[in-house]
Amino acid sequence: MKKIPTIIFILGAVVFLAIAIYPSIPRKSDPNTIPVATTSIANLSGEKISMETVVLNNSEESCYTIINGQVYDVTSAITSHPGGKFAILKMCGIDSTEMFTKKHGESEKAKTGLEDLYIGDLE
Ligand code: HEM
Numbered sequence: 001m002k003k004i005p006t007i008i009f010i011l012g013a014v015v016f017l018a019i020a021i022y023p024s025i026p027r028k029s030d031p032n033t034i035p036v037a038t039t040s041i042a043n044l045s046g047e048k049i050s051m052e053t054v055v056l057n058n059s060e061e062s063c064y065t066i067i068n069g070q071v072y073d074v075t076s077a078i079t080s081h082p083g084g085k086f087a088i089l090k091m092c093g094i095d096s097t098e099m100f101t102k103k104h105g106e107s108e109k110a111k112t113g114l115e116d117l118y119i120g121d122l123e
Pocket of ligand 1: 074077081082083084087088091096099100103104107109110111113114
């Protein structure tokens with residue numbers, strides 16, 4: 001019968017240790033434990049960005065586009081764009097000035113949305 005308190009004590013110790021250790025277990029979403037920007041080639045605001053970099057970021061995972069000589073990382077817009085993901089996917093890795101201005105040249109909302117995605121100027 002002495003066994004039951006011992007088992008309860010051991011179980012308690014295991015639960016306590018698990019709770020104590022849990023915060024220090026590295027998680028995939030923790031930016032400090034995984035290499036940053038595995039799919040982005042360059043990501044510094046105001047930087048000069050080459051055409052090659054833009055062309056390399058031509059996928060759903062990392063989508064750069066050029067509008068009026070400025071480079072935008074529009075990856076996040078793929079899932080949030082009110083006009084659907086395919087409109088944005090068509091812009092990846094290319095100069096989409098005409099595409100964007102034809103559709104949104106007059107839309108303040110679209111232009112403001114784009115401003116937030118600016119990462120640099122075309123080299
Ligand atoms: C990163 C670039 C873009 C941003 C930030 C953006 C933003 C927006 C926003 C805010 C709307 C809501 C309606 C409005 O206020 O105008 C919208 C709708 C829409 N967008 Fe875009 N857009 C982008 C690129 C494009 C492109 C390249 C196309 C197609 C060539 C496109 C096609 C549409 C369509 C079809 C709608 C549905 C509503 C409408 O006809 O106005 N968008 N977009």
